[in-house]
Amino acid sequence: MTNASGTCTLVGAGPGDPELLTLKALKAIQSATVLFVDDLVSDAIVAYAAPTTRVVYVGKRGGCKSTPQAFIEKLMLQAVQEGEHVVRLKGGDPFIFGRGGEEVEHLRAAGVKVQVINGITAGLAGITALDAPLTHRDHAHGVIFLTGHSKPGRDSTDWHQIAQTARDAKLTLVIYMGVSGAERIQADLMHGLPASTPAVIIQNASLPQQRHAVTTLGDLHATIAREGLASPSVMVIGDVVRGVAAMGQEPLRLQA
Incomplete structure (x- = not known):
């Protein structure tokens, strides 16, 4: 178990239209100190982050060069252990073909409590x-x-x-x-x-x-x-x- 002092939230960014974000998702994005952003998340949604937020693009798309899943999980865990308020911003819903389940399992195995906020798929x-x-x-x-x-x-x-x-x-x-x-x-x-x-x-x-x-x-x-x-x-x-x-x-x- 890790002595992580940070937090981690998986946020569904929805299908792309920023007006389809939930209020809970918006609040999480605005409070993040680090955003790990999927390839399909629009710039208009990322723009809701605070100016001081560190934005890390970890895109994954079929047929294209992608960030390895294991590396994404390693970066997220490291950021939490460093005390960051981590938001993993995922297109659609994290638990609908978004590999959210894999990331939650990995982080929880390391002792990190993860919150999940649904998005419109x-x-x-x-x-x-x-x-x-x-x-x-x-x-x-x-x-x-x-x-x-x-x-x-x-x-x-x-x-x-x-x-x-x-x-x-x-x-x-x-x-x-x-x-x-x-x-x-x-x-x-x-x-x-x-x-x-x-x-x-x-x-x-x-x-x-x-x-x-x-x-x-x-x-x-x-x-x-x-x-x-x-x-x-x-x-x-x-x-x-x-x-x-x-x-x-x-x-x-x-x-x-």
């Missing part, structure tokens, strides 16, 4: 920005959050089983980090879901540069390629996506 913010729900009594009884990018060395997601479960239980699928594997995901999901299942890809959810394309499961990969959609994006698949068209959004066209 991109899968919710993106579809809400299009005036469509993730659940609806007539179209979806629940929602599954999935990653399209498994940890190296781990078994990949059983998309066949996921598709069958989503079909039988009327569930919405929200897939993070799935753009690069969209062709495989599409093919596997079509073993249980019809090609006509509505889908939408949302890039840069909640930000001024947000873009999206409404399509179907059968045209998912082709739409991503044709429209040049890239990370960070989420894919939402299920009957609730019909709500995008119902609210006046034209299907199969990219919206800017």
